[in-house]
Amino acid sequence: MATTGASRDAFGTRAGFILAAAGSAVGLGNMWRFSYQASEGGGAAFVLLYIGMTIILGIPLMLAEFGIGRRGQSAPVGALRRVVGPHSALVGWLGAVGSLLILSYYSVIAGWTVRYALEALFVGFPGDTGAHFGAVSAGGSAAAFHVGFMVATLLIVMAGIKGGIERVSLVLMPALFFIVAGLAVWAVTLDGAGEGYSVYLKPDVGDLMNPSVWRAAAAQAFFSLSLGMGAMMTFASYLDRQANLPQSATIVAYTDFGVAFVAGLVVFPVIFSFGLQGAVGASTVGALFIALPSAFDAMGAIGRVVGTAFFVALVVGALTSAISMLEVVTASFIDEFKVPRRTAATAAAILATLLGLLPALDTDVLGLMDKIAGEFLLVLGALLLAILGGWLVRKQMLEELAAGASPWWAAQVPRILAVLRFVVPPIVAAVLFFSARETVTTVVDFFRG
């Protein structure tokens, strides 16, 4: 199916590509980061700004990645070199390095979710979830689960696009949607769920005007949509010119928002019906790994069933996102160094595993890496891609994005590109400025101890 490089892998079906891209987008970001950020940012105000950012920034940026990737038929480094020019290959390397960094700590958090899912299934939730989390989140066992999760990710990526990533996404993504929707229906039955819904769904005007909530909503949209690191670009490089890119980007963006939104319909009622809101804001991991398990524990047998389902959904989301990050690095190695997929994937996974030992042994390092890579590098990548795609290669993008699109979608392309040129860069530049400031403060604080 690929137009260049006879041996290049490709997606077999349209649904396979969309589910793999949605699999990349839907992950820990939708449940771990989203619920935490939403509770920090005043619930509904954050949710409203977040859907706005998904539509105004997310869809155009995803489309820029799709367009460059499909046209370049190569991993980000090669795609940018071919489509934009030799210097922009650096932006591709930035994506590969960023993906590697995010993957390394993401795998540590994913390791926790695997552990929680297994514990829920076989032994039940512990009484003191705070102490339990403290004991298992860093150290030898966290490192062991991190390594195990990385091995699973590696096995899927080694099996290739069609035989590995597409096949896994086609099964796991519908399973994830089903579990999360089922949990949201169950949450309606909880006593006191109403208070959770009202915090989550009733916007406070003060929060809506707060610039830091705007910044957080934009950064969350990039992270959640896997933008700025070349993940979407890499997947699109395995497409042919029949695929409808603007429609696919829209479906993926709405799916991603939908899962985050529905996950909030689970997390907020559970937390509020057990009066656990304090634990949520206390730390980035509070909602998922401390408050929710303690609610599940208090519910007895039902809690075990529901809790197992919840953590299994998290594991699934984490796995389909992790494979996309490992694929960015793997594809870069394959295309740049002409090595076989197995070698490239193994080398990438070893690098990410070693790097991930730092956050596995110290959760402060994890927070630091999330700031540097998950907020700063990602937003920087998004800004550079908006400029490259919207300004430097606009003509090619107009043509590429319309190829394969139905007439209605093709007619939207110039509009979306206009947003990419004029609306996205100034907003992302402002977000980058504030993210840079926050990142510097966090780094300085970290090294001062």
Ligand code: PFF
């Ligand atoms: N989108 C993923 C999530 O929400 O969990 C995280 C992610 C994947 C970020 C791939 C960046 C990336 F390149």
